[in-house]
Amino acid sequence: MNNSYSAQKAADRREAPADLDRLETEQSRPDLADLDLRSTRELVAQIAAEDALVPAATAAAGEAITAAVDAVVDRLGRGGRLIYVGAGTPGRLAGVDAAECVPTFGVAPELVVALMAGGPAALVSAVEGIEDDPDAGAADLQGLSVGELDAVVGIAASGRTPYVLGAITAARAAGAVTIGLSNNPGTLLSAAVDFPIEVLTGPEVIAGSTRLKAGTAQKLVLNAISTAAMIRLGKTYGNLMVDVKATNGKLRQRALRIVLEATGASPAEAAGALEASGWHAKTAIVMLLNGVDAAEARRLLEEHSGSVRAILGTAPARP
Numbered sequence: 001m002n003n004s005y006s007a008q009k010a011a012d013r014r015e016a017p018a019d020l021d022r023l024e025t026e027q028s029r030p031d032l033a034d035l036d037l038r039s040t041r042e043l044v045a046q047i048a049a050e051d052a053l054v055p056a057a058t059a060a061a062g063e064a065i066t067a068a069v070d071a072v073v074d075r076l077g078r079g080g081r082l083i084y085v086g087a088g089t090p091g092r093l094a095g096v097d098a099a100e101c102v103p104t105f106g107v108a109p110e111l112v113v114a115l116m117a118g119g120p121a122a123l124v125s126a127v128e129g130i131e132d133d134p135d136a137g138a139a140d141l142q143g144l145s146v147g148e149l150d151a152v153v154g155i156a157a158s159g160r161t162p163y164v165l166g167a168i169t170a171a172r173a174a175g176a177v178t179i180g181l182s183n184n185p186g187t188l189l190s191a192a193v194d195f196p197i198e199v200l201t202g203p204e205v206i207a208g209s210t211r212l213k214a215g216t217a218q219k220l221v222l223n224a225i226s227t228a229a230m231i232r233l234g235k236t237y238g239n240l241m242v243d244v245k246a247t248n249g250k251l252r253q254r255a256l257r258i259v260l261e262a263t264g265a266s267p268a269e270a271a272g273a274l275e276a277s278g279w280h281a282k283t284a285i286v287m288l289l290n291g292v293d294a295a296e297a298r299r300l301l302e303e304h305s306g307s308v309r310a311i312l313g314t315a316p317a318r319p
Contacts, residue, residue, distance in 0.1 A: 087116070
């Protein structure tokens, strides 16, 4: 690491307390000074009212989210990965989103990756001190052999978490496209990335507890990034989850329902196609609508980058 970066890191640490004091997400609301005196019903109502503000704040960042999604689609479409980086609550939310992409969209576990400060153990037990180490973030990111085909999303409510900033610095040095998700305006994270997203959720019910509104907003944005990207990459047909991995009874029933809805086939025909395709709804749909066997359906999907829409055309995804 060069001396100028080390000096800047030391300066950032000295300024940290003042920076935190100025953050919107750290402010204490005078109107909630009696919070501990309120009834349970009043507490639930207050928390619900605050949570209700989050969707509008997320929608206000729609243009920034759109630009980020398009950048992710470009990288994934060229064989890259989507890599999330976070500490504490943001890292845990990233882990949830990454894990759920596998059964929902049938992708390989290494396509969407969550890098959590403190490692996998920190997903279930707080390891808070590590978030202050930018070198750890950089080292963990480098350990993934990140390159120019990858998209790296740093997540930090404060927009100043050193672990995340260290990872983003390493990602930029490796040529990856970088995205920053924070809950304060004009953050260090926003300044460090190619595509900043700031979802301004304001002070929390409990001052500084950014697992509340800020965390809810982060989950919504991660949902939007991964879901919109997968739709753009052909992982759905219409609004149908055609790449679902039917690994249990519930998911096999879902796969059957998807094939029935997409094709208008009889239950027996849909079940037969699913059996022949290894319970891959996308393959079964192409089999039934194109009148081909499983091998030809797989060939067509391979030829069209896995997109049912590209094979069948622009008609609505309903028979």
